[in-house]
Amino acid sequence: MSPTSRFRMLRNGGAQQLSAVPVVSAAEFRETVLRAAHSGLRLSALYARPAKGKTGLCAVLADDAEGVLYVLFSEATDEFRSLTADLPQAHLFEREIAESSAIRVDGHPWPKPVRRSLPDSAAFFREEGAEVHEVAVGPVHAGIIEPGHFRFQCHGETVHHLEIQLGYQHRGVEALLAAGPDKRGVFLAESISGDTAVGHASAYCAALEALAGVRAPLRGEALRAAALELERLANHIGDLGAIANDVAFLPAAAFFGRLRGEFLNLLMSLSGNRYGRGLVRPGGTAFDLPKPMAVDFSARLARGRTDLLAIGKLLFDSASAVGRFDETGTVGLRAAADLGLVGLAARASGLDLDVRRDHPHGLYRFRHIPVVKGETGDVYARAMLRYLECLRSLDFLEGLLPDLPGGPALAPCPAPRPGLIAVSLVEGWRGEICHVAETGRDGRLALYKVVDPSFHNWQGLAMALRGGEISDFPLCNKSFNLSYAGHDL
Amino acid sequence: MNLTLTALCAHLSALLVLPPLLLGIIAKTKAAFGGRKGPPLLQLYYDLFKLLGKGAVYSRTTTWMFRLGPVLSLATALLAGLLAPLVGAAPLSFPGDAVFFAYLLGLGRFVTAAAALDAGSSFEGMGASREVAFASFAEPALILAVAALAGATGSLSLGAMFSGALWRSFGAGIVLVGGALFLVMLAENSRIPVDDPATHLELTMIHEVMVLDHGGPDLAFILYGASVRLLVWSSLLVRLALPDAPGPYGWAAWGAGVAVVGVLIGAVESSMARARLVHVPQFLVVAICAAAFAVMLSLR
Numbered sequence: 001m002s003p004t005s006r007f008r009m010l011r012n013g014g015a016q017q018l019s020a021v022p023v024v025s026a027a028e029f030r031e032t033v034l035r036a037a038h039s040g041l042r043l044s045a046l047y048a049r050p051a052k053g054k055t056g057l058c059a060v061l062a063d064d065a066e067g068v069l070y071v072l073f074s075e076a077t078d079e080f081r082s083l084t085a086d087l088p089q090a091h092l093f094e095r096e097i098a099e100s101s102a103i104r105v106d107g108h109p110w111p112k113p114v115r116r117s118l119p120d121s122a123a124f125f126r127e128e129g130a131e132v133h134e135v136a137v138g139p140v141h142a143g144i145i146e147p148g149h150f151r152f153q154c155h156g157e158t159v160h161h162l163e164i165q166l167g168y169q170h171r172g173v174e175a176l177l178a179a180g181p182d183k184r185g186v187f188l189a190e191s192i193s194g195d196t197a198v199g200h201a202s203a204y205c206a207a208l209e210a211l212a213g214v215r216a217p218l219r220g221e222a223l224r225a226a227a228l229e230l231e232r233l234a235n236h237i238g239d240l241g242a243i244a245n246d247v248a249f250l251p252a253a254a255f256f257g258r259l260r261g262e263f264l265n266l267l268m269s270l271s272g273n274r275y276g277r278g279l280v281r282p283g284g285t286a287f288d289l290p291k292p293m294a295v296d297f298s299a300r301l302a303r304g305r306t307d308l309l310a311i312g313k314l315l316f317d318s319a320s321a322v323g324r325f326d327e328t329g330t331v332g333l334r335a336a337a338d339l340g341l342v343g344l345a346a347r348a349s350g351l352d353l354d355v356r357r358d359h360p361h362g363l364y365r366f367r368h369i370p371v372v373k374g375e376t377g378d379v380y381a382r383a384m385l386r387y388l389e390c391l392r393s394l395d396f397l398e399g400l401l402p403d404l405p406g407g408p409a410l411a412p413c414p415a416p417r418p419g420l421i422a423v424s425l426v427e428g429w430r431g432e433i434c435h436v437a438e439t440g441r442d443g444r445l446a447l448y449k450v451v452d453p454s455f456h457n458w459q460g461l462a463m464a465l466r467g468g469e470i471s472d473f474p475l476c477n478k479s480f481n482l483s484y485a486g487h488d489l
Numbered sequence: 490m491n492l493t494l495t496a497l498c499a500h501l502s503a504l505l506v507l508p509p510l511l512l513g514i515i516a517k518t519k520a521a522f523g524g525r526k527g528p529p530l531l532q533l534y535y536d537l538f539k540l541l542g543k544g545a546v547y548s549r550t551t552t553w554m555f556r557l558g559p560v561l562s563l564a565t566a567l568l569a570g571l572l573a574p575l576v577g578a579a580p581l582s583f584p585g586d587a588v589f590f591a592y593l594l595g596l597g598r599f600v601t602a603a604a605a606l607d608a609g610s611s612f613e614g615m616g617a618s619r620e621v622a623f624a625s626f627a628e629p630a631l632i633l634a635v636a637a638l639a640g641a642t643g644s645l646s647l648g649a650m651f652s653g654a655l656w657r658s659f660g661a662g663i664v665l666v667g668g669a670l671f672l673v674m675l676a677e678n679s680r681i682p683v684d685d686p687a688t689h690l691e692l693t694m695i696h697e698v699m700v701l702d703h704g705g706p707d708l709a710f711i712l713y714g715a716s717v718r719l720l721v722w723s724s725l726l727v728r729l730a731l732p733d734a735p736g737p738y739g740w741a742a743w744g745a746g747v748a749v750v751g752v753l754i755g756a757v758e759s760s761m762a763r764a765r766l767v768h769v770p771q772f773l774v775v776a777i778c779a780a781a782f783a784v785m786l787s788l789r
Contacts, residue, residue: 135611135692142689156618157766246693248685248763254523320682321762328765470615471766474690 003039006032007061007070012359014069015210015422018438021071026057029074030081033059036070037087042353043340044069044425044434046093047449048101051076055101058449060423060436064358069423082108089340092455115167115488125163127153132160135470139168146484154470162465162473164458169488177448181208181282181416189435190277193452193486198224198231198267199428200450200486201280203435206361206424208282211416211439218405220284221362226400227267227276227285229393232429234263236386237308239481243383244315246475247324252315259311262304266297283413294401301401305394312387325380329464329476332377341460343431343453345480348385349377355427369396382479418443428453430483452486496577499740504570508716509533511723511751518755533716540709548702550609558604559707563714565597566721573721574648574728576743577735585645587635591628594677597714598624605699612691616698619766623683623695626773627676633780634666634673640787651728665783667729671753672776674722676769678715681758683769693766723750 006028008021024032037043045060054076061070074080080097082105083090092114098105099113112123126134132155139147147168153161176188189204190197202224209216216224241256264274271279271287279285289297315321331341336349346353354371356364372388374381416439426433431453440446461480465473513530520527529535547555571581572590579586602621605613638650641659655663676683679696691698700711727746733739764772 133611133614135615137692142691157615244762246688246690248681248688248758249761250519250523250759254525258524318762320764324762324765469766471693473692475693 003032003036004041004061004063004070007036007072009068009070010421010423011068012355012423012425013206013210013361015213015417015420016071018419018421021073021421023051023056023073023075026074026077026080029057029059029072030083032072033061034083034086036061037089040065041070042342043087043089043093044423044432045436045449045451046090046097047436048097048103049073049438049447054078055103057097057103058436060434062359062425062432064353067359069359069425071421071423077103079104079106081106084108084110088338088459089456091339091459112165113167115170124151124165125153125161127160129155131155148484150473152465152470152473157469157471159465159468159470159473162462164462166458166484166487169485171485171489173489174448174450177204177450178445180445180448186281187277190280192450192489193454193483194275195235196231196428196430196433196452196483196486197273198227198276198280199426199433200435200452201277202228202362203424203426203428203433205280205282205413206426207422207435207437208416209413210422210424211420211437212282212414213417214283214411214413216284216362216413217407217409217411218363219288219407220409220411222400222404223270223285223287223289223409224280225363225367226289226397227270227279228426228428229397230263230267230270231276233304233390233393234260234267235429235481236390237263239478240312240315240383240386242478242481243325243379243475244321246478247321249315249318249321252311252318252321255307255311255314259304259307262300262307266300269293269297281410284408284410286410288409289401289404294404298398298401301394301397305391308387308390308394316384316387322380324475325383325479326378327376328379328472329461329468329479330376330378331460331464335463336377336460339459339463340456341431342456343427344382344385344389344429345457345460346431347371347373348381350375353432355425355432359425361424361426363400367396367400369393379475379479416443416445430454430481430486431457450489452483452489454482454484454487457482458487492578492580496735497580500571500575500577500580503575503740504567504717504720507747508713508720509537511720511747512716514748514751515755515758518752519759522756522759533712537709537713540704540712541706543705545703545705545707548608551607551702554600554607555604555702556707558600558607559703559710559714561600562597563710563717565593565600566714566717569593569597570717570721572647573724574651574733575724576739577733578648582646582648587639587645587647587650590647591631591635594631594718595624595628597718601699601711604703608702610702612694612698612701615692616695616701619695620699623676623769623773626770626777627673630669630673630773630776630780633777633784634669637662637666637780637783637787640784647725651725653728653730653732655729659787662783662786663729665779665786667726669776669780669783670722670726670729672772672779674719674726675754675757676773676776678719678722680754682761682764683772685763693763720747723747726750 010016041061041063044062048055049058056076057074059072094105095114135152137150139149149165151163189200192200238260241253245253267276268274331349333350418441421438424435434451436449438447464476512533517527572586602617605617642649684695
């Protein structure tokens with residue numbers, strides 16, 4: 001029996017009847033998920049769902065080699081034996097299940113709330129010893145960033161352990177989205193993480209379209225992809241600037257900051273908002289890109305490429321800056337795979353995964369982006385990958401814009417059909433965004449689950465610091481640049 | 490030494506008024522390299538003025554040590570400024586003042602670190618530990634540089650050592666000492682590549698993190714004291730390189746020299762990244778070696 005034979009298969013942006021998804025006992029659910037994960041599948045989502053008046057579980061596993069997703073439900077249950085010890089990528093998912101549902105997760109190695117009822121300081125992992133000291137940072141930080149608490153156990157400058165406690169920005173996004181579908185849904189999706197407005201809105205709209213059984217017109221899908229790549233460019237370039245700033249390499253920091261603005265301005269021209277809000281709507285995109293504008297975009301992108309190449313050379317040819325990146329904050333291939341890292345952070349460690357290639361949806365079915373991956377898993381790999389991904393995105397856009405498909409950009413998106421589950425994956429600039437939607441008998445949403453790439457990757461940051469220097473933390477943090485809001489939902 | 494009243498007034502006003510301007514020059518240089526306009530040249534004056542008008546908040550865990558730190562660090566900086574020759578002879582000068590000068594700087598560092606430890610915060614303890622650890626590499630370099638100049642001039646007074654008259658007899662030594670002193674100056678004044686004066690990231694800071702808990706006039710004292718120290722260091726470099734000429738021409742040459750040092754610091758900060766913390770000692774060992782070679786040359 002193959003490890004996936006118990007699951008129901010579906011594709012990215014597809015829907016299945018809820019009744020067609022197998023329901024197994026909690027014990028069998030655990031064994032089946034474990035077996036599938038150990039055969040090479042990745043846990044994209046694991047959440048509690050209502051089952052016959054009580055609570056059951058749902059697992060969504062991604063098979064990146066075959067480009068398919070597998071779904072499995074468990075029967076209603078009161079307790080569940082933790083997967084984490086055997087499957088570390090389930091770590092945060094199980095803590096989330098324990099805090100948000102009636103299910104008791106037994107045997108979890110670090111049972112703590114994720115984002116609700118934040119614990120007092122006694123609950124942090126603590127190292128004892130005469131020369132060990134503890135450093136606590138946040139949730140209020142010196143810079144203008146989101147709130148999060150970081151607890152370091154150090155021996156001198158060496159970090160032995162870092163515990164990251166988030167949850168300060170919990171807004172109840174999933175519950176608000178599950179009250180839909182309504183007009184505000186897409187606005188909520190755009191604000192899950194403000195720097196990934198296009199990514200989350202695309203995932204939300206793809207889920208709604210799957211539930212309705214329609215596809216956005218090809219031109220709309222092309223414009224979504226264009227906006228997604230512009231978002232990636234703006235954020236990657238902004239991050240490169242922030243990384244340069246953290247090692248105090250000032251010219252690169254200033255020039256990257258300026259260049260980020262150019263790509264934000266392109267998004268502004270496309271959508272009327274520098275962060276791409278208001279563009280992606282169920283059924284396509286709210287705005288079209290007329291031919292003269294597309295020509296203008298191409299010219300601006302060409303200028304952007306010239307500048308990017310020059311600044312990239314400045315940064316990566318600087319021995320002092322590269323020396324600072326090398327072997328700082330390393331996450332090995334094995335650790336990255338075990339923790340279930342996604343997106344850029346995973347590729348930097350040598351994992352070969354990218355939703356745009358592995359689970360293509362929308363325009364990515366027809367136009368491909370070569371996946372770039374690193375080997376070293378350090379700050380250098382994450383910085384270099386950002387730079388290379390920018391160049392790939394520019395190639396993609398320069399091919400796409402003169403050759404946009406015809407037809408309308410927006411088509412009506414009817415109401416969802418009842419009794420379905422839909423999964424949509426989008427490769428946002430941080431990595432895999434996973435939205436899972438279920439509809440009830442009335443055709444309204446019954447459940448909405450959001451997994452931001454940051455949810456997978458925060459643990460990677462904690463591991464990157466192990467054995468490193470505490471003074472390297474800000475640099476490592478910038479090289480990941482994870483979302484607090486996306487994690488806290 | 491004979492010191493006219495005019496020369497004394499000139500020395501005092503340069504020492505008291507000009508230091509913040511030097512930081513303005515550095516900031517402008519960095520902005521120019523980054524393609525930015527940058528803060529006004531006189532920004533630090535505005536900041537000091539603002540801070541002096543503020544009240545101070547003291548944590549309940551702090552003691553008198555915390556309040557003594559800023560005062561003593563400024564006092565040692567100013568006293569060091571009276572020993573160091575700017576143009577002509579220094580107001581205070583006696584045989585062995587070079588050693589006194591080095592220890593004044595050490596005392597300033599000691600009180601700053603002690604005040605930081607007094608705050609009882611994990612950040613400040615970390616900063617104090619880094620500062621003192623790196624100082625143990627910076628101080629030998631300074632002492633060796635002074636020893637080289639003492640060997641070359643046969644005098645233990647700063648005025649004789651930094652007279653700009655050694656090029657003919659001790660040229661290679663001057664280059665080595667100047668290089669060593671420049672590196673030590675970058676370290677002592679928390680500049681890139683040792684420290685990043687512009688960062689807001691408390692985990693990476695060395696000097697800045699020690700003064701996180703100081704505010705209002707205390708912070709003004711610290712910032713002003715730091716700028717005085719930087720001016721004194723720059724002045725030593727200028728006096729090492731330029732021949733001394735009293736009067737307006739001497740002051741013009743000195744001013745231009747100090748401005749060049751400021752631009753040089755700004756250029757260094759703009760052209761390289763900050764070193765990894767564990768590599769800072771290596772950086773300072775270079776300074777120690779350069780100064781040690783200068784000592785050997787002076788023994789010929």
